[in-house]
Amino acid sequence: MAPAVAVSAPASDERLRISPLARKIAAQQSVDASRVTGTGPHGRIVKADILAAAANPALLKSAAASAGAAATPPRSGTPFTGGAVAAKGPIQEERLAPVSTMRGVIAKRMVESTTTIPYVYLDIEIDAEPLLAVRAQLNTGLESQGVKLSVNDFILKASAEALRRVPTVNCSWEGTHIRHHGAAHVAFAVALEDGLITPVVRDAHLKSVFQISTEVKALGKKAKDKKLAPADYTGGTFCVSNLGMMGIPKFTAIINPPNAAILAVGTTVAKPVVKNGQVVAGQTLTVTLSCDHRVFDGAVGAQFLGALKDLLEKPALLLV
Structure with missing residues (x-):
């Protein structure tokens, strides 16, 4: 079972305690590691913390400018470019559009x-x-x-x-x-x-x-x-x-x-x-x-x- 993920204030890269593997996965999953609370020894961020954070829109780099805010779902028609799938809501607004x-x-x-x-x-x-x-x-x-x-x-x-x-x-x-x-x-x-x-x-x-x-x-x-x-x-x-x-x-x-x-x-x-x-x-x-x-x-x-x-x-x- 993945650990709970807490959102913390951004930490500078110099004092960020994170394992090399966790840092690599964070880059791959677009996770803002500076906002993740580590559960390893002395608060070190480990692999499990990053994997759990990947499911939290607030911890993705695309949402780092607004701490705690959910990432904005992609607009309809926006091509998938890889990385974590952060949005959990509907793929688009359900509506009836007139034929142009x-x-x-x-x-x-x-x-x-x-x-x-x-x-x-x-x-x-x-x-x-x-x-x-x-x-x-x-x-x-x-x-x-x-x-x-x-x-x-x-x-x-x-x-x-x-x-x-x-x-x-x-x-x-x-x-x-x-x-x-x-x-x-x-x-x-x-x-x-x-x-x-x-x-x-x-x-x-x-x-x-x-x-x-x-x-x-x-x-x-x-x-x-x-x-x-x-x-x-x-x-x-x-x-x-x-x-x-x-x-x-x-x-x-x-x-x-x-x-x-x-x-x-x-x-x-x-x-x-x-x-x-x-x-x-x-x-x-x-x-x-x-x-x-x-x-x-x-x-x-x-x-x-x-x-x-x-x-x-x-x-x-x-x-x-």
Whole structure:
């Protein structure tokens, strides 16, 4: 049975009596040891004191500024970053929230997408080392000019070029007709507090990766500031959803009608790969294409992914 924990006035580190093990555990559990009363010899703080204190919000460092006050529970949506779980109350306020206009539109379109579109999912693994190397070289060499390219900038450009090679993917289902789009208007998903929005890089097939990067940054900022005009997020012919920056290695995305496909991009993964018959350290990237089977078949989707893989593994092709 753990000993009772008393809250005392803070003690200076010089006169703090604490065992090395207790000090280590206190650091790991974010316990303010200076406020713990020790039960060991001569009032020394021992392991059991720290473990008991970890369950007392008043003794955690996040609450040290207010002695005896319970730690504030994290807000809903706050990511867990490790350490002791101090809050013991509800995870959030229980309430009934009205559906926002954005959330309502998303719900309607996603239900439409998943109930009316026959899906085919295809994924392919890409050697990301050439892409990462070219990106690093460009960012280092052009840093003085304010250039900072992201992996997603290359993926958007590569998607536009792959659509040029396999244009059937750049189509829309219209009931009795299939509309073939002459331009690659590539949208990209931006996460907002109330949902997702997909700004569009128009005529991406005519723009350089540098132009795409500049436009993506401007559209992303407008999205975060809620200043996008309808023309900024409508009319896309293809969409890219990237969760790589969140550490997701692979996922499938829901098509945004009237598009016939969406590309889901995972994070780069360091792992052993086989090159020239030898197992070596490598960096891979997995992308998944969600296809509308009414518009094109799996073989066409496979051709698109093959073209995309070729472009991303030979990133110099995206710079000409």
